[in-house]
Amino acid sequence: MSTRRYEHIFFDLDHTLWDFETNSKESLKDIFFEMDLLSFGVTDSASFISVYHHHNEIFWDRFRKGYITRDELRWKRMWRTLLDFKIMDESLARKISERYLDILPTKKNLFDDTVMILEYLREKNYVMHLITNGFEKTQHLKIRNSGIDHFFTHVITSENAGIMKPHKAIFDFALAKAGILSHQSLMVGDTLDADISGAISAGIDTAYFNPAVPATAEIQPTYTIENLAELKKFL
Numbered sequence: 570m571s572t573r574r575y576e577h578i579f580f581d582l583d584h585t586l587w588d589f590e591t592n593s594k595e596s597l598k599d600i601f602f603e604m605d606l607l608s609f610g611v612t613d614s615a616s617f618i619s620v621y622h623h624h625n626e627i628f629w630d631r632f633r634k635g636y637i638t639r640d641e642l643r644w645k646r647m648w649r650t651l652l653d654f655k656i657m658d659e660s661l662a663r664k665i666s667e668r669y670l671d672i673l674p675t676k677k678n679l680f681d682d683t684v685m686i687l688e689y690l691r692e693k694n695y696v697m698h699l700i701t702n703g704f705e706k707t708q709h710l711k712i713r714n715s716g717i718d719h720f721f722t723h724v725i726t727s728e729n730a731g732i733m734k735p736h737k738a739i740f741d742f743a744l745a746k747a748g749i750l751s752h753q754s755l756m757v758g759d760t761l762d763a764d765i766s767g768a769i770s771a772g773i774d775t776a777y778f779n780p781a782v783p784a785t786a787e788i789q790p791t792y793t794i795e796n797l798a799e800l801k802k803f804l
């Protein structure tokens with residue numbers, strides 16, 4: 570019988586393994602040129618990208634709190650972006666939004682050491698899963714297109730769990746699905762609230778990967794790492 574601390578490792582996907590920022594920027598840049606947004610009055614691709622990311626944050630926050638639906642999140646963040654360029658065009662916003670959702674999951678940028686660490690953990694017989702706040706179809710496309718889908722036994726999305734991180738219930742759902750106890754599991758993620766605080770509430774140890782934002786006195790991860798390779802120190 571194994572005496573090691575952890576048997577199952579749960580990973581967050583966006584901003585932890587899959588480089589959301591870079592992939593999103595590439596997608597928006599593609600759209601800017603492909604749909605000729607300059608001709609509609611969007612000044613340049615860099616401004617389009619930064620304005621979109623600003624509004625995306627705000628609308629995701631509203632969606633997480635249950636104030637808006639998934640459909641509203643999807644087109645309104647783009648509609649609000651266009652308004653900043655004085656473009657009032659709901660149909661254009663919906664078209665861009667659809668195109669963005671098509672292109673984004675085809676992007677392949679992963680964080681440094683993602684594949685190396687997943688191979689390392691697989692060789693050491695850790696069972697790996699994802700717990701991600703995202704849409705079922707999109708998240709599956711992302712891991713398939715970036716070539717990491719075969720590493721994960723279970724992919725728990727907030728859509729199939731019916732609840733989002735940081736709620737304890739999605740972690741309990743993940744533990745039940747994996748058939749593992751909380752104290753034999755580790756959650757690796759980049760968001761203090763959603764990943765770390767949520768996992769702690771479910772009794773799961775945590776590795777916090779986000780050197781830009783320090784942990785707080787209220788939320789204390791088990792480990793803090795500056796890059797994914799550091800997981801080797803304790804796994």
Ligand SMILES: [Mg+2]
Nearest residue numbers: 581583584759
């Ligand atoms: Mg994340």
